[in-house]
Amino acid sequence: MALAVDEFEESRVFGVGKTGDGPPATAVTPIHRLTSYVRTESGSAVLLVVVSVIALVWANSPVSASYVDLWHTPMSVRVGDYGIDMDLHHWVNDGLMVAFFFLIGLEVRQELAVGSLRDRSRALVPLVAGVLGVALPALIYLAIAGREAPQGWGVVVGTDTAFLLGVLAMVGPAMSNQLRVFLLTLTVVDDFLAVSIIGVVYTDDLRWGPLVIALLALVCLWLLSRTAEWRSAPYVGIVIVLWIATLESGIHPSLAGMAAGLLVPAFATERYEVENAKRLFRDYWQSPQAAVARTARRGLARSISVNERLHDVLRSPVSLFVVPVFALANAGIDLRGGVLSASLTSTITWGVVLGLVIGKLVGIALGTWAAIRLGLGRLPDGVGRGSVLGGAALSGIGFTVSLLIVGLAFTDTRQAGMATVGVLVAMVLAGSLGWLIFTRARVRWGETSADLPTILEPPVNLDLDHVRGPAEAALTVVEYMDFECPFCAKSTGMWTDVHGHFGDRVRYVVRHLPLHDYHPHAHTAALAAEAAAEQGRFWEMHDLLFAHQHALELTDLVGYADDLGLDVEQFIVDVDSPEVAERVGRHEASAVASGAVGTPTFFLNGTRHRGPHDARTLIAALEEIETEMSAARRRS
Template identity: 65%
Template sequence: MRQQVHEAHGMKDRVAFFLRRESGSAVVLAAATVVALVWANSPASADYFALWQREAGFYLGSVGMHMSLHHWINDGLMVVFFFLVGLEVRQEFAHGSLRDPARASIALVAGVAGVILPALIYLLVVGGDGVKGWGAVVGTDTAFMLGALAIVGPRLSGQLRVFLLTLTVVDDFLAVSIIGVVYSEDIRLVPLLVSLACLVALWLLGRSRQWRATPYLLIIVVLWFSTVESGIHASLAGMVAGLLVPAYPTQRHKVVEAKQLFRDFWQSPSAASGREVARGLAKGTAVNERLHEDLRLPTALLVVPLFALANAGVDLRGGLLSDAVGSSVTWGVVLGLVLGKFLGIGLATVAAVRFGVGRLPQGVGMGSVFGGAALSGMGFTVSLLIIGLAFGTTSELGRQATVGVLAAMVLAALLGWAIFRVAAARWGEDTADLPMVLSPPVDPEVDHIRGPEDAQLTLVEFVDFECAFCAHATGGWEDLHARFGDDLRYVVRHLPLTDEHPHALLAAKAAEAAARQQMFWPWLDLVFTRQTDLERADLIAYARELGLDVARFTKDLDSAEVEARVERDVLSAGSSGARATPTFFIDGCRNVGAYDARALSAGLEHSRRGTRTQDPV
């Protein structure tokens, strides 16, 4: 019985893990699409279309709102989706890939081209009343694209995934702007002014570093209501609201304060101290990140699939398929999404790299870029939303355009699959990610090793002496040593992030100067407690405190040998895929994801049993 319960819990965990991945959310979205199509073409199709036209609403005194279920989903729930997009864009600008000018430039060029060329192709193919549906080909469905990448893309595609996500940031911003500007009508001034006031209030909250989520959410509810009343499509307000919610890297001193609060709760548990712990934890992370984490899964597994259920159902009977084959609108959508995205993103990326406008992430080749560009032709969410705004989903043009979107999704996935296979076979692009294997391997003659040299398990950490989250700063190494003892050897290599930490390179050289007097580990343990004081004079004072030969230490600090030793570790980080600190390698394989002591312990245990796997996504 106990075994059955254990297996049931294991199955539940595996299902939950699958649903959290891109492939899992894409499967849920695809299932909702299939259900909508089957329902719309079944004997109960009348019930399907009648359901979404049912009215629902509320009154609060003299204020109220009534809309059909279809509008509640498209103008209400989907605002959550676009709000999530805005949160992601703000994160990318604050501490993500858009901080890097080279990546931001190439994403901007490719994203703009991936919007303009599809629209031009659509307009060249379509005429008459169908012209107003040109916006249906500008957007990419991130959930479907990433899900397809996980299924048909290279075995390891983490860096390609980052590139495509950065690109869709630009794509989504332009698509939502087009919705708000082109497909809004009957603008009413007073609600519009209320919406603008709400945006100003959100900006002021962000400037004041308000850490509570509730004030933001209350203002966003008012913003949504006033935007709907103003006549502007609420998707634009949702995305702009997300952009105004502040994002910033986790602050070390806030984490330390939260740790002290938890210690108080541990020593004297009470409702009051528990509430202070919750407040401290919330202050430790940006409100943007907390809202994103809370909304990401419900949006992927509920909001977007419900949108698909309400919008993807098109009645294919009565000759619609034959009409669609001869419809310029259908072909405009198919060619705009499949051909326009493929050529627009792919060729713009080639041009941007060739003319030095930007650079691709390490490990991503042009074959993978064109494969990802092909998958970007999966428009779906934004496409169906604009079709509804431009034509209405039940009109003849709307139904023909919807057929085009569904056909484009299948064709884009097949084209992407074919390109990835060719890229792997002809150009050797079987991965599109950073290296996963430690290079060079641990060498006891060169590396700094704590623990037995022949220990069963090896943990390598790339450190930066100004990094607030490296293992010695957080106490992670002590926990691991207590758990594994002499079964574990711990190796440290240097990765001074000089762009962020001005003293990191000098501190790394100082550690190697201390190592030349066999004092690397005492130096490491001491200096990680003095991270805010790493000037040259401070380092010399630490050498004196440890009893080192100060004259020799100072000479070694400036020597070419010490500089070369640090450079050896920096080159190792580059060839091993380490880009930030701390980065850990467990028995030579780069750890992906959480790096707390519990997560590393689990990885070490799996490695010891020979069951360790890495999921780079």
């Protein structure tokens, strides 16, 4: 039993092992393929377009009265003498959409805590671009439509992040992850300012009693986050109270949703929490009882931040239900009776169109250029000027936020229709302009990618690299690692499981990527491993360093050398030698050339692996490579 438990801990506790384990896979049906596509970024964008077209057709059809009647259907929720009475349209805009803005707040907090906004050098360029991308569109709108409808300037300040990323997936470079991160950071600023504008500018009839309750709810959320409460239910309960209080106060609930999301704590997963969850799951494996399972579930939940768990739960319902329902409720504008022709000659319509399409493009491009010229930061690696211009053009897709503000800014139905037409026209023009710019960038500037490199550079060299397994193995796993990284392969048991599955058909190579800003001892540990390699004991030192990740001072390293029976004096000399330092530096330069920016980063047969790096996922990816190699041999 002890042997079985040890094997289980290393290779099965988190689902790793043979890919054939478990029930047989079900056949992939057309319905499965459709639902899988809709869950992608491009699929969700197509879904929004389809729903918007349905709304427009319905609102202009012979049964258009049913569309109007549907959204004016009264609905109420009552508890005793207290109740909330709104029509269906307001339940969508003031109720369901709170989940959308809460999700935005969660994303902003995540970016501030562990994402791109934590790094000043990476954040300042999109921050400046985001601010100008809000200010310039508003100025353009006011210059065109300020006399007729000045209150509509807020319509052009927002960007629909989901729509933007969906269209980017369809018309942008095939590899655009770095551009995606840049645009996400930019839209964080955009969304934060847009929601603040909604809450401050478009608020009437402020009631102080409910407002005080809302502020107290925010204080409670802050205090709850300070107590390190890991369960999500208390946060959700307070958010519901906050929503009701904000609704009663007269402030638009979108601001409450954003503020609540910002107060839900986010943090990087700690290795000790994962190890604790692993032990609890082991207990369940030995004693599969309900109480033990509940404890294991709690251990798994504690290892992931409340922010990340709520984000994961809300992401699909918001993108697949909340936003499409919002589009169905708000995109249906009756264009009959000369409304369309009046819109095409209206300053409101063209103020919205030019504010979104031209204002966003010029504002973001100008902000990016100014931030770089002022030395505030630089563009992400792999992102060129054409990609920035293309992304800036796509930012003119306002849609969700813009349509919400249309409903708040315009009390006149005809003006609201003109503004909505402007939002829809801007969506088409911004998408088309983005496509033209990306196409031009590919042809004129050779920007076929807006991402980090994906090919291992230089390839594996048996004379220079450290290799485990047969030198002639057909499958190769290369890991860029850091001896203080808690999730590198030695800690997770990845290589043990991969080798156990493939045997001598796979080899394992490690290269150093010490993260100097986060792991102060990693570089010295890398030097120690290379110094041990001078005496033919690299892998022994490699394993020892991972086994003692929290004791990597120089005196500890010398002690490990002594434990391995190395010539300690020569080891100390080699640790300080320029040849060993140059070897580690060569690995770091290789990481930059290969697009590895963090640890662990894996390359499978020379191509960077994306996504999870658990053993089961890597085994499946290697099996796919092996299948492709066999097919290629048969064709030849």
